Amino acid sequence: MDALANLGHGFGIALTPWNLFYAFIGAMIGTAIGVLPGLGTPTTIALLLPVTYKMEATSAVIMLAGIFYGAMYGGSTTSILMNIPGEAASIVTCLDGYKMARQGRAGPALGISAMGSFIAGTLSVVGMTVIAPTLASFALQFGPAEYASLVFLGLMMAVYLSEGSVVKGLTMAALGIVLGTVGIDPVFGAPRFTFGLNRLMDGLDFVVAAMGLFGIAEILTNLEAPEVREIYKTSLRGLLPNREDWRRSWAAVLRGSGLGFFVGVLPGGGAIISSFVAYAVEKRFSKHPEQFGQGAIEGVAAPESANNAASTSSFIPLLTLGIPGNASIAMIFVALMIHGIQPGPLLFQQHPNLFWGVIASMYIGNLMLLGLNLPLIGMWVRLLTVPYHYLAVVIVIICVIGAYSINNAAFDVGLMMAFGVIGYFLRKAKFPPAPLVLAMILGRILERSFMQSLQVSAADLSIFIEKPIAATLLLVTAFVMLTPAVRWLWNRRHAEAQPA
Amino acid sequence: MKRDDLLAGCLLALVGIGVVIGAFRLHTGTPLHPQPGLFPLFGGGALTILAVILLVQAALGRSTGSEAFGKLGPPAIMVVGMGVYVAVLEPVGYVPATMLISAVILRVLGVRSWRTLSLTSLFLSFGTYLLFARVLGIDLPAGIVGFLG
Numbered sequence: 001m002d003a004l005a006n007l008g009h010g011f012g013i014a015l016t017p018w019n020l021f022y023a024f025i026g027a028m029i030g031t032a033i034g035v036l037p038g039l040g041t042p043t044t045i046a047l048l049l050p051v052t053y054k055m056e057a058t059s060a061v062i063m064l065a066g067i068f069y070g071a072m073y074g075g076s077t078t079s080i081l082m083n084i085p086g087e088a089a090s091i092v093t094c095l096d097g098y099k100m101a102r103q104g105r106a107g108p109a110l111g112i113s114a115m116g117s118f119i120a121g122t123l124s125v126v127g128m129t130v131i132a133p134t135l136a137s138f139a140l141q142f143g144p145a146e147y148a149s150l151v152f153l154g155l156m157m158a159v160y161l162s163e164g165s166v167v168k169g170l171t172m173a174a175l176g177i178v179l180g181t182v183g184i185d186p187v188f189g190a191p192r193f194t195f196g197l198n199r200l201m202d203g204l205d206f207v208v209a210a211m212g213l214f215g216i217a218e219i220l221t222n223l224e225a226p227e228v229r230e231i232y233k234t235s236l237r238g239l240l241p242n243r244e245d246w247r248r249s250w251a252a253v254l255r256g257s258g259l260g261f262f263v264g265v266l267p268g269g270g271a272i273i274s275s276f277v278a279y280a281v282e283k284r285f286s287k288h289p290e291q292f293g294q295g296a297i298e299g300v301a302a303p304e305s306a307n308n309a310a311s312t313s314s315f316i317p318l319l320t321l322g323i324p325g326n327a328s329i330a331m332i333f334v335a336l337m338i339h340g341i342q343p344g345p346l347l348f349q350q351h352p353n354l355f356w357g358v359i360a361s362m363y364i365g366n367l368m369l370l371g372l373n374l375p376l377i378g379m380w381v382r383l384l385t386v387p388y389h390y391l392a393v394v395i396v397i398i399c400v401i402g403a404y405s406i407n408n409a410a411f412d413v414g415l416m417m418a419f420g421v422i423g424y425f426l427r428k429a430k431f432p433p434a435p436l437v438l439a440m441i442l443g444r445i446l447e448r449s450f451m452q453s454l455q456v457s458a459a460d461l462s463i464f465i466e467k468p469i470a471a472t473l474l475l476v477t478a479f480v481m482l483t484p485a486v487r488w489l490w491n492r493r494h495a496e497a498q499p500a
Numbered sequence: 501m502k503r504d505d506l507l508a509g510c511l512l513a514l515v516g517i518g519v520v521i522g523a524f525r526l527h528t529g530t531p532l533h534p535q536p537g538l539f540p541l542f543g544g545g546a547l548t549i550l551a552v553i554l555l556v557q558a559a560l561g562r563s564t565g566s567e568a569f570g571k572l573g574p575p576a577i578m579v580v581g582m583g584v585y586v587a588v589l590e591p592v593g594y595v596p597a598t599m600l601i602s603a604v605i606l607r608v609l610g611v612r613s614w615r616t617l618s619l620t621s622l623f624l625s626f627g628t629y630l631l632f633a634r635v636l637g638i639d640l641p642a643g644i645v646g647f648l649g
Contacts, residue, residue, distance in 0.1 A: 050638050165564045167557060171512060171550040177543035178519050190536040193522055216582075223578055223608055225570035389609035390620065393602045396582075397628050400598070404589070405638045414586040421579055429508045429566040447539045459532040 007129055010356025014364055019062050022055070023361045026063040027368045030070020034086045035078055035380045039395050041071045041087070042327035042437070043215035046207045047402030049335055057339035058354045062361040064335055068328050069121060069311045069362065072271055073369045076113040076304050077380050080106055089271035089307035092279045096292065096299030103295050108241045112249050112297055113304040114373040115241070120257035120305035121366040124312035127261050129359055132348070136320040139345035144456055145463045148449035149473035154267030154323045155435075155442045156480050161266070161273050162432040166484045169435050172426070176439025177446075179204050186444065187451045199411050206334055206440050208403050208412050210327060212419025213426070213433040215399045219392050220424040241297070249301040252282050256302040260309030265316050270326040271307035278306030312362060318343050319355060323442070327434045330441050502558045504566035509555035516551055519544025574608040581605070593643015594633070598625035 013019060033044045045064050052060035075087030080097035093113065100109040142150065159169035182193045183203030194200040241249065256278040263274035282302035283292045292299050315332075317323045322344030324330035336343050341351055348355050373380070403416040423433055457463035464470050523544055526537030557563040581604040589597045602621035611617055633640040 051636050054637060167550060167553050168564065171547065171554060174543055174547035174550055175512070175515070178515070178540065178547055181540045181543060185536040187534075188536045190526065192526055192536060192540060193519075219605075220575040220578060223574040223605075224572065389606050389611055392609060393605050393620070393624055396601065396605060397598060397624060400585075400589075400601075401628065401632050401638060401640065404640065405632075408639045410586050410589040410641075413589060414583075417579070417582045417586065420582075424575065425508075427567070428569060429504055430564050431508070443539075443543065450539070451534060454532070454534065461531060 003129055003133055006133070006352065006356045007360060009352070010358075010360030011363075013058060013353050013357035014062065014360035018056075019059055019357065019361060020364065022059045022063040023066050023365045024368055026066020027070040027365050027372055030067040030072075031074035031369065031372055031380060032383060033067070034071035034074020034076075034090075035383055036074075036386075036391060037078055037082075037084050037086050039391070040214050040218070040328075041068050042210050042331050043218075043395075043399065044071075045328055045331040045335070046210045047215070047398045049207055049331065049338065050402060050405035052335055053338065057336070057341055057351075058357045060335055060339065061332060061354060061358050062365075064332050065315065065358055065362065066365045066368075068332070069308060069365065070369055070372075072121075072304075072308045072311045073114060073117050073373045074380065075307075076117070076300070077110060077373075077377070078384065080109045080113065080300070081381060082384065087271075087307075089275050089311070090304070091272075092275050092303045093300055095279070096294070096296050099293070099295035100297065100300065105295070105297075108245050108297065109300050110377055111374065112241045112245060112253075112301045114370055116249065116253040116256065116301045116305040117308040117373075118366050118370040119253050120260060120309040121312055121369070122363065123257045124261045124264070124309040125359060125362040125366070128313060128316055128362075131265075132316050132320050132355075132359070135316065136345045136348040139321050142321075142345065142469065143467070144449045144452035145467045145470040146473065148446055148453050149464060149470040149477070150321060151323060151442050151446045151449060153473050153477045153480070154317070154325065155439060155446070156477050157267045158325065158438045158442075159435045160480050160483070161270075162435050164430050164432055168429075168431045172431050172433065172435040173439040176436040177443035179209070179436070180440040180443035181447070186448050199407075199409065203444075204415070204440065205406055205412065206330065206437060207406060208416045209419045209440060210331060210437050211399045211402055212416040212421075213423035213437060214327065215395055216417060216420025217423025217427055217433070219395055220420060221427055222388070222392065245297050249297050251285075252278075252298040252302040253305045255281060255285070256305030257309045260306030261313045263306070264310030264313030264325075267317055267323055267325040270314050270329075271310045274306040274310035275303035278302040315358075319347055319358070320345060322347075322445075324438065327437050330438055333441065502561055502563055502565055505554060505558035505563040508566075509551050509558055513548055513551035513555065516544050516546075516548030520548060577608050578605060590641050591643065594640040595625045595629050596644060598628070 029044065033039045033041065044067055071087050072089055075085060075090035076093050076097065078084055078086030079090040079093040080101050083094050083098040085091040085094055097109045100106060155173055159173050160166060162169040182200055184201055185192055191201060259278045259281060260274040263277060264270060279299060279302055282298050283289045286292065286298060314325050314329050317325050318329050318333055324333040333343055399416060400413055403412045404410065406412050426433055453463055464474060519540055523537035523541035527535040528537040528541045529535030554563060581601050585597050585601045599621040602624050603617050606617050606620060629640060632638045
């Protein structure tokens with residue numbers, strides 16, 4: 001009942017005219033960047049951070065959150081009509097969505113995608129309303145040892161769940177930790193790796209790094225081989241799925257919602273991985289797996305529901321534990337810090353207006369997104385006809401403004417460019433950039449918590465084993481880290497056992 | 501290409517070794533009595549070890565390899581253009597500098613018409629200046645267009 005009363009209070013905050021306006025702006029921008037390939041959510045949130053400086057913290061987070069989950073709605077449009085994912089989380093939607101469009105069923109594909117997203121997003125907020133306060137209360141028992149263990153687990157999960165090679169992911173995390181140590185040491189106050197530059201005393205800014213690694217690197221990659229965009233011209237009438245479409249999709253939407261919610265809560269989990277898992281599970285459950293990849297509506301419903309549920313539930317570790325689980329959430333973490341708010345278990349008690357206001361705004365935002373994505377689909381499709389060269393210039397300009405406005409210094413623009421070049425080569429060499437940005441943030445938290453643990457325990461490392469929660473978290477971390485090695489050994493033994 | 505993984509492994513190992521040396525210079529202390537260099541030592545050590553694993557994987561042909569490079573001219577022009585942009589942003593101001601970089605990017609992306617180039621660059625630089633600096637109150641270097649207020 002407490003949760004319901006608090007949620008009612010949250011609606012009181014979210015329904016104020018300004019917060020409704022910011023939720024709407026967030027939903028609009030989110031849908032637009034979801035529709036447009038090339039400008040991801042971490043970059044968009046990063047470059048809009050300066051705009052939020054003068055806003056009230058709750059309004060700022062309402063808008064930024066709207067961008068994040070709004071992008072999941074928009075991403076499917078591009079996947080279905082162009083066979084290019086607008087967002088990485090919509091990659092898998094291309095498989096059946098584009099086939100449906102080619103069969104003249106773009107309308108139902110877009111319709112089930114928007115409705116599935118709405119159902120999943122709403123169910124996920126309901127789950128968040130129930131779970132978040134309980135988890136926050138539990139996390140109040142955490143001391144520095146538990147926190148250090150949790151951050152370490154989050155970092156390892158982020159690596160393990162990132163795309164590509166685990167070794168490359170771990171390397172990026174280590175590089176991120178190293179880059180995170182640049183600047184004044186948080187415990188002893190000594191400058192580290194500043195090379196005598198005063199500008200580096202405050203450390204390397206995560207926002208600058210994110211804009212370079214995601215935004216500028218994307219532009220550099222596209223300059224090398226400009227993508228050819230071709231919208232599949234088809235009728236967009238009949239957006240409402242028919243009875244048969246619903247019969248085939250309702251279970252996929254529910255399974256996608258559940259899976260997405262679970263994967264989103266995991267540190268390192270998120271919309272991208274949840275969409276792949278949901279698609280694989282749906283294909284496994286289907287009586288007609290051969291139809292997947294040929295225009296099966298379940299192949300659109302499940303991943304689109306999952307990525308929406310995950311984008312919402314990935315706020316849970318941020319709001320309750322203070323752990324950002326993916327790059328977009330990391331940018332919202334930075335937004336909270338800019339407003340002097342420390343995300344974590346105390347957020348629930350110290351800033352109930354923000355905590356419940358943001359949760360309530362997600363119910364409203366999902367409704368707005370349903371309205372924005374179905375009746376206005378024609379407008380979003382027209383957005384796709386904007387030539388890429390205009391879009392590229394706009395992305396660079398807003399990245400420059402975002403980087404410059406952090407310290408009003410061209411130095412940060414240069415730093416962003418340097419990260420852009422690094423990001424370009426990392427992409428080419430298939431190193432995932434997300435663990436690097438996350439490790440820059442989590443590394444600093446980890447160092448502080450680790451040092452505090454040593455102070456609390458009078459420099460006794462056994463604190464990490466004696467505290468049951470810390471020990472359990474470290475055990476889970478060890479399991480996560482050892483799983484790839486065990487799987488490799490298992491596969492090798494299995495291969496050797498096979499007759500030649 | 502595995503050769504690129506070898507190159508990446510070597511570069512990252514060098515960075516890791518550099519960080520380890522830097523950490524020792526900062527004084528690492530011990531885990532029980534830490535000093536400012538301890539945490540960078542962990543990070544640099546982990547980076548070096550992982551880079552060596554990557555090198556071994558690449559040498560054995562078991563790494564994931566890299567994507568082939570396309571035309572390197574356009575991204576190189578943009579990087580040089582951005583270098584010039586950073587240098588001139590504060591002295592000449594946001595609007596002229598942004599006009600210049602916008603024109604460079606548009607040209608690199610295949611816009612041939614000088615009219616489109618100049619009008620788009622002018623519109624985007626002035627438009628974003630008015631929106632972000634005047635409407636949203638973000639400080640941008642006015643430079644030679646300080647007369648705009």
